[in-house]
Amino acid sequence: MKKAIFLLTAIVLLMASFKNADSEIKNKVVAKNFVHDILQTTSGEKLIDKSDCSSCHTKLETMIGPAYLEIAQKYKPTEKNINNLTTKIIKGGNGVWGTVPMAPHTTIKKEDAKKMVKYILAVKND
Structure with missing residues (x-):
């Protein structure tokens, strides 16, 4: 036992x-x-800082384009949204945020654009 x-x-x-x-x-x-x-996310922020993004976007306030915070509130960080927004950075687009089109950024590599999107979708209202 x-x-x-x-x-x-x-x-x-x-x-x-x-x-x-x-x-x-x-x-x-x-x-x-x-x-x-x-x-x-950190590398995405650095890539944005080195690009021309700040001529149309800021983190918290709408300028010519939407604030990163607005984008983060509109899109959940799903793989589908990340891929769609990555394509939009590279190819440009219009109609989602008003009449001003987003210029294409054909020199940005897809991997870098994806990091930028991940940073944008991680922005929270501090």
Whole structure:
């Protein structure tokens, strides 16, 4: 009887340790993805600062184009929205925010435009 209880306890502890290991791995993956997203957001902000975006946009106030905050409020950061807005930066567009068209930025690489979009969609009203 003592052997059965000991064996059962050992099995339960072993199973619990695997569950904890799974949780630790999942937590590390989530943390790694969070750090990756933060770095992309920061690099997106730097790319925007180096571009001509500020001639039409600001973070909080509407100018010629919408504020980044307005864009972030309108679009959820889904993969579909990120891809659509990335294309809009590169190819330009019109009609969504009024009559003034957004000029195309054909020299911006797709990966860079995607980082810029991720930054814009992360803007919150501070």
